[in-house]
Every structure is written in structure tokens, then in C-alpha cells.
Amino acid sequence: MDAAHERALVERCRQDDEGAFQELVDGYKNQVFAMIARTVQDRSRVEDLAQDVFLRVHRGLPYFRGEARLSTWIFRIVANVCTQARTRRPAPISLDDERSAPITPSGADPQFADIELRDRLEKAIARLPDQQRLLIAAHYLQGVQYEDLADGLGLPLGTVKTHLYRAKRQLRRLLETELK
Amino acid sequence: MFCDEVLEALEPIAAGDLMPDARTAAHLASCADCRAALDRAREIERMLQVRTAPAPPAQFTSRTLARIRRDRWRSDQVLDAGFNIAVASLVFAAIAGVWLVMNRSGIVTFSNDAVALIEMFIGTFVARVAPELPLYAAAMALLAATVGVWWWAERDVTNW
Numbered sequence: 001m002d003a004a005h006e007r008a009l010v011e012r013c014r015q016d017d018e019g020a021f022q023e024l025v026d027g028y029k030n031q032v033f034a035m036i037a038r039t040v041q042d043r044s045r046v047e048d049l050a051q052d053v054f055l056r057v058h059r060g061l062p063y064f065r066g067e068a069r070l071s072t073w074i075f076r077i078v079a080n081v082c083t084q085a086r087t088r089r090p091a092p093i094s095l096d097d098e099r100s101a102p103i104t105p106s107g108a109d110p111q112f113a114d115i116e117l118r119d120r121l122e123k124a125i126a127r128l129p130d131q132q133r134l135l136i137a138a139h140y141l142q143g144v145q146y147e148d149l150a151d152g153l154g155l156p157l158g159t160v161k162t163h164l165y166r167a168k169r170q171l172r173r174l175l176e177t178e179l180k
Numbered sequence: 181m182f183c184d185e186v187l188e189a190l191e192p193i194a195a196g197d198l199m200p201d202a203r204t205a206a207h208l209a210s211c212a213d214c215r216a217a218l219d220r221a222r223e224i225e226r227m228l229q230v231r232t233a234p235a236p237p238a239q240f241t242s243r244t245l246a247r248i249r250r251d252r253w254r255s256d257q258v259l260d261a262g263f264n265i266a267v268a269s270l271v272f273a274a275i276a277g278v279w280l281v282m283n284r285s286g287i288v289t290f291s292n293d294a295v296a297l298i299e300m301f302i303g304t305f306v307a308r309v310a311p312e313l314p315l316y317a318a319a320m321a322l323l324a325a326t327v328g329v330w331w332w333a334e335r336d337v338t339n340w
Contacts, residue, residue, distance in 0.1 A: 026241055029244075034233035034234055038234070046234070136228065164191075165192055168194075169190070
């Protein structure tokens with residue numbers, strides 16, 4: 001959604017145009033839902049938290065000054081909602097979680113190795129601190145650049161990059177440790 | 181200790197944000213451990229790029245809009261209740277103020293006549309209404325039931 005379209009949409013929402021707010025929800029629900037699902041460990045709460053985000057957007061629209069882009073403002077709300085949701089975090093997950101079905105990697109079949117690596121990567125991501133998990137979740141969504149993350153979190157650009165590199169370094173170390 | 185420096189730079193290199201300088205490139209060519217670590221960093225970068233994004237359920241938008249409508253209705257109710265309480269308080273304060281002024285100014289006779297008039301009105305009203313009391317009670321009960329059903333229908337049903 002380009003900046004001009006966003007401004008027009010915000011203006012229509014402020015005039016209580018429910019069709020406009022439905023358009024806003026439809027335009028951002030995929031990104032919001034994906035970010036929350038990848039950040040919050042309790043999957044049963046993802047839909048409720050995503051609805052909370054749009055509820056806060058609706059309440060805050062009369063006060064939205066338009067200094068930042070709508071997408072950046074929504075991302076900031078997602079970050080706040082995820083931060084407040086962390087008080088109900090479930091038990092930490094081990095990379096060798098016995099609850100999951102054991103996957104035997106086969107050197108001859110790259111697909112099995114890929115699936116196992118993906119599974120271990122998800123478990124490693126679950127062990128990251130909340131902000132690093134949110135950064136990973138947001139940065140690898142289509143179209144979210146370092147600058148968008150910096151604006152959304154109110155952090156300098158260099159700090160965002162450092163946090164992301166640190167998160168990926170931690171992932172690499174977790175995976176290396178478990179593979180030894 | 182150069183391995184430590186190279187290992188710190190692997191993530192920016194894997195992300196394409198940093199080009200390794202000549203010294204780093206030469207080290208990566210000669211150090212198998214650092215080269216393997218760079219391969220793992222690139223593999224992680226690739227996996228993150230293709231990571232599937234969970235999609236919202238089909239009814240997400242309609243449920244969200246319904247929840248927003250209920251939230252607006254509740255906040256309107258709170259505003260209405262607050263307004264009614266404020267108006268009732270003002271009316272009560274006005275009546276009490278007038279009564280106080282009348283008593284202090286010594287217009288006792290006038291206030292006694294006013295009290296007698298109100299008592300006569302109430303007595304006449306009660307005498308006329310008392311025979312029809314069951315009818316009025318049934319009407320109030322029906323109104324209360326209607327309001328109760330309406331409140332039950334509009335209550336928060338988020339977890340359906």
C-alpha cells in the first residue's frame with residue numbers, strides 16, 4: 001500500500017467509514033498475523049492478539065498524526081502487543097523436544113535434511129529473546145526493510161542491524177551446539 | 181585470534197550487507213572452520229528467507245469488525261451512563277439548593293404549603309395507581325426481561 005493510499009484510507013476511517021476500516025484490516029491482516037504467530041509462543045492466542053492490534057488501531061486512528069507511515073505505526077502496535085503478551089509465555093522448548101516426532105535425517109535425501117533443519121531452526125528461534133524473535137519475524141516478511149523496523153521500534157538503524165545480526169549469530173550457535 | 185573477528189562478521193556477510201575485505205576473504209579461504217560457519221550462516225539466511233508465514237483464518241476480518249463494534253457499543257454505554265449520572269446530580273443539586281435557600285430565607289410558610297401540596301399529589305396518585313399495581317408490575321417485568329435478552333445477545337462472544 002503506497003503512502004498516498006494510506007493517507008486516503010486513514011481519512012476515510014476517521015469519518016467512520018466501516019468499509020474503509022475493513023479495507024485496512026484486509027490490507028494488513030496477513031503481515032500482522034504472521035508477525036504475531038512467529039513471535040508469540042502460545043499459538044492459541046495469536047488470533048486474539050491480532051484482533052487486539054486492530055482494536056488499538058481503531059481506537060488510535062483519531063489521534064494518528066500521520067508523521068510516520070500507517071504500516072510503521074501498525075508495526076509499533078504489534079511490537080507493544082507482543083511485549084505485553086510475554087507475561088503468559090509457555091515453558092521453554094528444547095531443540096530435542098521429545099513431544100515432537102523424531103525425524104531421522106537421511107544424507108541421501110536432501111528433503112529430509114531440509115525439513116529437519118527447518119524444524120530445528122524454528123525451535124532455536126523459539127529460544128531467542130522476545131525482541132530478537134520479533135525482529136526476525138518482521139524483517140523476513142515481504143517488503144519490510146531495516147528502515148521500517150527502525151521507525152517502528154524507535155531505534156537507530158545501526159542498532160536494528162546489530163540486533164538482527166546478533167539474533168542470527170545466536171541461531172547459528174544454537175544449531176552448531178546441538179549438532180555437535 | 182583473527183577467527184573471532186571473522187566469526188563476528190559472518191552474519192552481515194551472509195545477509196549481503198557486508199563485502200569481506202581482502203584479509204577476511206583470504207582467511208575464509210584458508211580456515212575450514214570459519215568457512216563452514218559462513219556456510220551455516222548462509223543456510224540460516226536462506227531458511228529465514230523462505231520461512232512460511234502463517235495466514236489468518238478466513239473469518240478473521242468479520243470477527244475483528246464484530247469485536248470493534250462491540251467495543252464501540254460498550255464505550256458508548258459508559259458515556260451515556262456518565263452523562264445521565266451527571267445530569268441527575270445537577271438536578272438533585274439544584275433542588276437541594278432551592279430548598280436550602282427557601283429554608284434559610286425564612287419562607288417557611290411557602291415551603292410548608294409546598295410540602296402539603298406534594299403530599300396531596302402523592303396520595304391522589306397512589307390511590308389511583310394502587311388498584312392497577314399488578315398491571316404496572318407485569319409491564320415492568322416484561323421491560324426488564326426484554327432488556328435482559330438484549331443485553332445477553334450483545335454480550336462479548338469473542339471465544340466462539
